[in-house]
Amino acid sequence: MKNIFLILFLFPLVFITAQTGILTGKVINEKGQPVFGASVLIVGTVRGASADENGNFEIKNLPEGTYSIQVSAISYERKTLNNILINESTKAITIILTEALIQTEQIIVSAGKYEQRVQDLTVSTAVLQPEVISKRNHLTFDDLLRYVPGVQMNLEQVSIRGSSGYSKGAGARVLVALNGLPMYSGDNGDIVWEMIPVADIERIEIIKGPASSLYGSTAIGGVINIITKSSVKKPITNFRSYFGVYDKPTYDVWDWNSSFRQFYGAELTHSNSYENLGYTFSFKKFDNDSYRQNDFTKRYLVYVKLNYDLTKENKLIFFANYLSMNRGNFLYWKDSRNALVPKDEDNGNIVKSNRIFTGLIYHHHFSDELTSEFKASYYRTKFTGYGLEVTTSTADLLRGEVLVNYKASNEFFITGGMEISHANVASNIFKNPTFFGGAGYAQAEYKGIPDLILTAGFRYDYIKINTTNGKNAVTPRAGLNYKFTNDLILRASVGTGFRAPTPSEVFTSTAIGGGVSVIENPNLTYETSFSFEVGMHYMMRDISLDAAFYQNEFKNFIEPNFTENGNDIQFINIPEARIQGLELVSDWNIIPSTLTFSIGYNYMWSRDIAKNKSMKYRPRNTVYTNLRVYPNQFELGIDFRYLSRTEEIDPLMLLIVVDGDMRVPIYVTDLMAGYNFFIMNVPAKVFINAKNIFNYNYTEFIGNLAPIRNYSLSFELFF
Amino acid sequence: MSKLLTLISVLGLTVLMISCDKGIEPVEGKSAFSGKIVFKGGWLAGIKRTHLVVFKEPIRSVNDFSAANLSFVLDSIPYGTKEFSYNSSDMQFSPIFSITPGSHKYIVVAQSKTPELTLIRADWTVVGVYCESGDQSKPKAMIINTGKTTANVNITVDFNNPPPQPPM
Numbered sequence: 001m002k003n004i005f006l007i008l009f010l011f012p013l014v015f016i017t018a019q020t021g022i023l024t025g026k027v028i029n030e031k032g033q034p035v036f037g038a039s040v041l042i043v044g045t046v047r048g049a050s051a052d053e054n055g056n057f058e059i060k061n062l063p064e065g066t067y068s069i070q071v072s073a074i075s076y077e078r079k080t081l082n083n084i085l086i087n088e089s090t091k092a093i094t095i096i097l098t099e100a101l102i103q104t105e106q107i108i109v110s111a112g113k114y115e116q117r118v119q120d121l122t123v124s125t126a127v128l129q130p131e132v133i134s135k136r137n138h139l140t141f142d143d144l145l146r147y148v149p150g151v152q153m154n155l156e157q158v159s160i161r162g163s164s165g166y167s168k169g170a171g172a173r174v175l176v177a178l179n180g181l182p183m184y185s186g187d188n189g190d191i192v193w194e195m196i197p198v199a200d201i202e203r204i205e206i207i208k209g210p211a212s213s214l215y216g217s218t219a220i221g222g223v224i225n226i227i228t229k230s231s232v233k234k235p236i237t238n239f240r241s242y243f244g245v246y247d248k249p250t251y252d253v254w255d256w257n258s259s260f261r262q263f264y265g266a267e268l269t270h271s272n273s274y275e276n277l278g279y280t281f282s283f284k285k286f287d288n289d290s291y292r293q294n295d296f297t298k299r300y301l302v303y304v305k306l307n308y309d310l311t312k313e314n315k316l317i318f319f320a321n322y323l324s325m326n327r328g329n330f331l332y333w334k335d336s337r338n339a340l341v342p343k344d345e346d347n348g349n350i351v352k353s354n355r356i357f358t359g360l361i362y363h364h365h366f367s368d369e370l371t372s373e374f375k376a377s378y379y380r381t382k383f384t385g386y387g388l389e390v391t392t393s394t395a396d397l398l399r400g401e402v403l404v405n406y407k408a409s410n411e412f413f414i415t416g417g418m419e420i421s422h423a424n425v426a427s428n429i430f431k432n433p434t435f436f437g438g439a440g441y442a443q444a445e446y447k448g449i450p451d452l453i454l455t456a457g458f459r460y461d462y463i464k465i466n467t468t469n470g471k472n473a474v475t476p477r478a479g480l481n482y483k484f485t486n487d488l489i490l491r492a493s494v495g496t497g498f499r500a501p502t503p504s505e506v507f508t509s510t511a512i513g514g515g516v517s518v519i520e521n522p523n524l525t526y527e528t529s530f531s532f533e534v535g536m537h538y539m540m541r542d543i544s545l546d547a548a549f550y551q552n553e554f555k556n557f558i559e560p561n562f563t564e565n566g567n568d569i570q571f572i573n574i575p576e577a578r579i580q581g582l583e584l585v586s587d588w589n590i591i592p593s594t595l596t597f598s599i600g601y602n603y604m605w606s607r608d609i610a611k612n613k614s615m616k617y618r619p620r621n622t623v624y625t626n627l628r629v630y631p632n633q634f635e636l637g638i639d640f641r642y643l644s645r646t647e648e649i650d651p652l653m654l655l656i657v658v659d660g661d662m663r664v665p666i667y668v669t670d671l672m673a674g675y676n677f678f679i680m681n682v683p684a685k686v687f688i689n690a691k692n693i694f695n696y697n698y699t700e701f702i703g704n705l706a707p708i709r710n711y712s713l714s715f716e717l718f719f
Numbered sequence: 720m721s722k723l724l725t726l727i728s729v730l731g732l733t734v735l736m737i738s739c740d741k742g743i744e745p746v747e748g749k750s751a752f753s754g755k756i757v758f759k760g761g762w763l764a765g766i767k768r769t770h771l772v773v774f775k776e777p778i779r780s781v782n783d784f785s786a787a788n789l790s791f792v793l794d795s796i797p798y799g800t801k802e803f804s805y806n807s808s809d810m811q812f813s814p815i816f817s818i819t820p821g822s823h824k825y826i827v828v829a830q831s832k833t834p835e836l837t838l839i840r841a842d843w844t845v846v847g848v849y850c851e852s853g854d855q856s857k858p859k860a861m862i863i864n865t866g867k868t869t870a871n872v873n874i875t876v877d878f879n880n881p882p883p884q885p886p887m
Binding site: 250251253254334335336337339343344654655656657658659661662664667695696697698699705 | 820864
């Protein structure tokens with residue numbers, strides 16, 4: 001049986017009298033919305049029904065007796081309800097489906113610029129549902145990524161299969177996009193995770209491998225595409241709040257503050273539609289006192305989205321989000337006896353920032369064979385850092401794209417497009433560069449051979465920063481997907497990628513404390529990669545196994561490095577680097593509808609070829625496990641992750657950070673418990689989370705102790 | 720199924736076992752630094768004191784030549800020495816100034832013609848600086864880790880080529 005994960009909650013709510021032998025009811029999701037098309041089957045028979053657009057279903061002429069009912073729907077966890085008694089009274093039941101945590105079957109993804117079934121992809125992909133964010137009470141979106149096999153976080157910097165080390169956010173190698181619109185900033189090229197409107201996420205698609213042939217420079221390590229929800233037919237309001245405290249640190253000497261440090265937040269989201277116009281408004285306030293001194297964050301996010309159906313097929317989507325953030329700038333600990341206290345010279349440093357990201361998507365349906373999309377975005381970022389020096393940067397990034405999908409025949413599908421981007425930066429640390437990028441891409445998919453899908457494509461990019469010569473890059477790619485048996489799918493892909501240095505990598509010129517400065521490198525050139533992956537996906541009745549071997553060869557890999565005098569950090573090109581790895585992911589339905597287990601393992605061998613050393617800040621072994629128990633409306637979960645000790649760091653960083661070489665393997669265990677219920681017929685959730693329950697002390701980056709044990713309580717209402 | 724339950728049990732036990740490990744812990748113990756000072760050229764007459772002195776921050780004004788900015792003072796180096804190996808843990812001039820973990824950005828060899836140890840800037844002449852690649856105009860920071868000895872804090876004093884003097 002293919003890999004479907006299970007349902008959380010299913011319980012009868014209302015019992016009403018009806019005719020003998022008729023089972024009626026309603027299928028809704030956790031937010032009270034009807035699940036149109038949900039399949040309701042009487043187990044052991046061929047009897048069943050589908051839920052209508054209001055979620056209602058009816059199965060007539062059932063002989064009296066006790067039955068089991070199985071309910072399933074795409075994107076939701078399947079549930080079997082036992083001991084349903086059918087007698088003279090009809091029992092109308094309300095069935096609540098929970099959106100699936102991770103699914104691989106029948107999920108449609110669009111990270112490849114057109115909609116594909118996930119099992120038809122030629123590269124490793126993970127699809128996540130957003131509910132896990134609220135259940136685990138992840139404070140920011142990046143916390144979620146720490147639990148995805150093959151994805152590693154070094155503080156706020158994401159790396160897929162070792163694509164990035166740590167560079168204080170400068171120059172991402174993973175493209176994060178909202179509805180396909182890239183969210184990197186114009187100066188740092190970084191990702192600000194707080195910008196992501198979590199309350200409006202439909203699903204999260206993660207492509208684990210280079211995607212430059214479709215997305216260009218920033219996607220050399222992979223893509224995280226966040227799809228927002230469609231407009232709703234009926235009004236729905238979601239209120240969520242949470243409150244948490246950090247426990248005392250393990251050692252008294254670390255207890256810099258006698259009180260329990262707190263984090264808290266609240267979010268109100270409302271969606272509705274008026275004739276052809278759907279809208280969503282959201283306001284979120286989320287603060288964190290932090291377990292470390294001068295590491296606080298005070299943030300609020302405002303999000304607006306409008307969906308306008310011009311005709312049945314032609315749609316317009318506009319969204320805007322605005323983030324205001326004021327935070328302490330904790331760079332490194334003072335020393336191991338003061339692990340939660342910053343260095344004296346950094347204490348009191350703060351960063352204030354404002355960001356606005358807007359996007360416009362126009363979908364035009366010419367015919368069933370030909371569709372197009374026009375996408376435009378504007379991203380303005382501004383920050384001011386108050387510290388050793390006052391640093392400031394304002395960047396405006398404009399981007400436009402035209403995308404065409406053409407179904408030439410049932411076997412042949414073509415995607416093509418063009419895009420341009422332009423950035424202006426005004427800064428006292430990045431100079432005042434301007435950036436221009438232009439690109440064209442095309443990809444074809446061929447399904448003419450039974451059980452085989454072939455894809456091939458390429459992208460051409462032209463990139464220019466005003467003070468450097470323009471660069472051209474062509475990135476071809478090919479892949480195949482072969483359904484070997486009903487249970488076994490094989491896949492392979494090969495391609496090239498490239499990445500242009502960001503203005504921050506080329507021009508940054510500032511002191512960062514400890515007598516160390518970052519200096520510019522106008523000679524920094526773009527990096528290229530050659531990658532391939534072979535993988536398989538095997539599905540049995542209640543078990544799935546996904547395995548992949550991958551290799552990435554990089555030329556001119558951009559990494560921060562100390563200069564020979566040891567006093568300055570400069571981004572340089574490493575001539576040659578190689579990352580090879582093996583990834584295994586397996587999901588088990590141990591007791592259907594009650595108990596699931598997932599495990600992921602990644603072995604990664606990264607090498608700086610010239611130095612014959614491991615690349616910096618990349619663990620060789622990582623393990624992720626998740627065990628979930630969800631009897632009735634309760635849910636319990638335990639997550640465990642292990643990352644082996646990073647073999648290499650920048651040794652000259654030890655000249656800045658006292659006791660900076662204190663690295664250990666990472667073992668983190670989290671517990672979660674939740675209860676779904678109704679308050680006056682309004683669906684509600686309460687979740688308790690205990691993170692890092694063993695209070696294990698570790699660092700993801702030099703001199704930065706990761707969050708100590710903390711507890712939180714979250715509450716959510718849908719009305 | 721039983722194999723999976725065995726696997727989960729093994730993983731559970733592993734989690735419990737590693738829960739005993741607390742990971743990173745504060746390092747205890749005395750911090751120190753060591754190195755060698757080489758003197759080139761002839762010593763000036765009348766020198767009463769020669770000390771290796773560690774400051775937290777570079778001396779940008781006469782106010783920085785203060786006890787607040789002073790991290791450590793080594794025992795006085797005998798007059799006429801050509802080569803002097805030291806370890807701060809054995810040669811601490813005063814318990815008031817103990818080297819602490821952290822970054823110390825100005826390490827010099829300074830001489831005085833006064834018999835007493837004073838904090839009067841005019842009493843002292845800097846004759847050697849811990850620096851990058853022999854360029855005494857670019858002081859090098861010294862990092863002291865907790866409970867560890869930072870080695871190779873070497874300084875060359877060339878009496879014929881004195882370093883830039885801090886502000887008086």
